[in-house]
Amino acid sequence: ETGVTQTPRHLVMGMTNKKSLKCEQHLGHNAMYWYKQSAKKPLELMFVYSLEERVENNSVPSRFSPECPNSSHLFLHLHTLQPEDSALYLCASSQLRDNYEQYFGPGTRLTVT
Amino acid sequence: EDQVTQSPEALRLQEGESSSLNCSYTVSGLRGLFWYRQDPGKGPEFLFTLYSAGEEKEKERLKATLTKKESFLHITAPKPEDSATYLCAVQERPGGTSYGKLTFGQGTILTVHP
Numbered sequence: 001e002t003g004v005t006q007t008p009r010h011l012v013m014g015m016t017n018k019k020s021l022k023c024e025q026h027l028g029h030n031a032m033y034w035y036k037q038s039a040k041k042p043l044e045l046m047f048v049y050s051l052e053e054r055v056e057n058n059s060v061p062s063r064f065s066p067e068c069p070n071s072s073h074l075f076l077h078l079h080t081l082q083p084e085d086s087a088l089y090l091c092a093s094s095q096l097r098d099n100y101e102q103y104f105g106p107g108t109r110l111t112v113t
Numbered sequence: 114e115d116q117v118t119q120s121p122e123a124l125r126l127q128e129g130e131s132s133s134l135n136c137s138y139t140v141s142g143l144r145g146l147f148w149y150r151q152d153p154g155k156g157p158e159f160l161f162t163l164y165s166a167g168e169e170k171e172k173e174r175l176k177a178t179l180t181k182k183e184s185f186l187h188i189t190a191p192k193p194e195d196s197a198t199y200l201c202a203v204q205e206r207p208g209g210t211s212y213g214k215l216t217f218g219q220g221t222i223l224t225v226h227p
Binding site for chain 2: 040041045048056088090092101102106
């Protein structure tokens with residue numbers, strides 16, 4: 001595997017379900033990000049982990065819970081979501097204090113029914 | 114608050130018809146301006162980083178330029194495979210944050226017809 005991978009690529013869940021999104025980066029980076037992309041809206045930053053410490057929580061509802069067990073893996077735990085949470089969820093990584101360029105995974109298309 | 118505005122929202126070109134996409138920005142201390150390409154159902158793909166006014170970068174049919182208020186992505190003799198959404202993002206100098214927050218524009222949807 002190379003770059004940034006995300007699983008699953010597609011997810012349909014009911015409002016009472018609990019699911020998790022997984023992201024893995026193979027670039028040796030030390031920062032990881034979760035973004036939400038909705039139709040007709042710019043990418044919205046949700047969470048940032050720098051050196052495995054959460055450094056940004058961008059007013060995200062508590063039904064989204066991130067976890068970063070190490071510098072290569074990032075999870076987004078989902079529970080009791082709302083239909084308006086349906087979107088493309090993107091993971092990205094970067095190398096801090098280098099060039100800061102963020103590299104994105106393919107995304108998870110989430111549909112909440 | 115950082116702001117990024119991209120225009121036009123959508124652009125239709127004939128194959129070989131050159132044009133430019135615009136990214137206007139306001140940021141308190143620019144560290145870098147980034148261009149990404151995004152195909153439908155996929156994550157953004159990094160294209161360029163520009164750091165200072167006057168800088169230019171090229172990749173195949175694409176050339177990005179930067180001024181103090183805006184950036185242009187010039188597409189020369191485009192082909193249908195250049196069809197995608199092009200995203201612009203600015204990164205402020207990491208003063209209050211250690212990671213250099215990216216602020217994205219809404220993107221320009223480019224369609225190139227054969």
